Amino acid sequence: MLELSIFTILALFMLGGSIAMISNRQTVFSAFGFLVTMIGLAGMFALLNAQFLAIAQILVSVGAVVVLSMLTILTVNAKEENLPKEPDKYKWMLFSSVIVLPFTVLLYKTLSTLPDHFSDIDTISSKVVGKLLFSEWVLPFEILSILLLSAMVGAIVIGRDSKKRKQKPERRRRI
């Protein structure tokens, strides 16, 4: 009973947060909705007895990803006229919800053909997860580490100010 009430509260938080995320005009409030959703997801992982996953979710998604995106939003600091003009945003959202609804039902029906009860092991210990990560899943783990490295290099290359770098040699010539 307690589990169910915690689940309901967290689920309402997550759904509310995600709807606030896609419907707010101001980007910062969207980021706050995203934050609420991510914290709710960490709670869901904890409710599924995957403690390590919950901690990783809090550390990575909430601590790094959401904070980084909020920092970027506040750095970009888009004024009202730089935001996209979406006069019939709610109409589009309603329309696409109607289109997506059959897909949601299909997804849920497909997923609910899976076993309808939890197995009797009460917890997925981080010891087992760690051992699996470094034995059976070591190749995906290594690929992920290369992906993170290349993403880091790519972010530096993409985010660099190219115009500024071109101007520097000219200034030297003038001197």
Added chain:
Amino acid sequence: MSPNAFYLLASLLFSIGLVGLVSRKNLFVLYMSIELMLSSVSLILATLSKVLGDAGGSVMSLLIIGVIAAEAAVFLAMIVNLYRAKKTLDSDRFTMLKEGEKND
């Protein structure tokens, strides 16, 4: 409690992400919608891990969290670069790759 509730929540979150991706134009909202869809898949995997009693789903979910972090870095750098070029967050205004379109 039954895993069906988790399945329902994950499919709802995925659909909300899809609706946000289709109906909005703000680049940041598009980015957060993609993240939301990835996170809902991660929730499905974690649920299946408990249903089947197999820790492999948790490991996969953990790897997805890593992919989310990598995607965030590249996407945010891209948004900063795009905003620097055109001073807007409207995804319809970025037509640099279109043929015959002048860009400055």
